[in-house]
Amino acid sequence: MRQVGLVLLCGALLLLIACSDQTSSNAFTGYVTKIEGHRALVINPGSRSINPSNPEYYEAVWVSSVPSKIKVGQQVQVWFAGNEIATSYPGQGKAAKVTVIQTSKPDKADLAQDEVIRKALLNEGIASLQYLVIKDVSYDEITDSWTIRYRGAMDASSEVRDFQVPDQ
DSSP states (O other): OOOHHHHHHHHHHHHHHHHGGGGGGGEEEEEEEEETTTTTEEEEEEEEBTTBBBBBBEEEEEEEEEOOOOOOOOOEEEESSSSOOOOOSSSSEEEEEEEEOOOOOTTTTTOHHHHHHHHHSSSSSHOOSSSSEEEEEETTTTTTTEEEEESSSSOOTTOEEEEEEOOO
């Protein structure tokens, strides 16, 4: 009787794995830093070391088939169609699903985080970065302003910089 239960349990697990959503293993999270047509450049703010000459590597992907509701500045999670992501830099892949990661707006703030990022991109110094890594976005209630911590993704010598955006 025990063996029958074990066989049924194994069979159920195999069926569950076979029927599960295969896109969960290829999810990618990051900030939308550019939009061109129906594709968006999404860059993950977390770095990893891929070799000694490039100690801070930031994953970046041009995601095609992005819904028109997606805007620059939003933090998104992308599931790719199939397992094919071009290994160029930035990578390229077709979205099967894109969801916006909702960020809470501080009680006393007038702007939302994505609006602040869009305002910051009006600054020539930030907008000129080909691959912008947004490390952090924070609101200071005392000064009623936002601070965006950012850097360029391709320049290993690029330091993290701060940019202030008034909350208006």
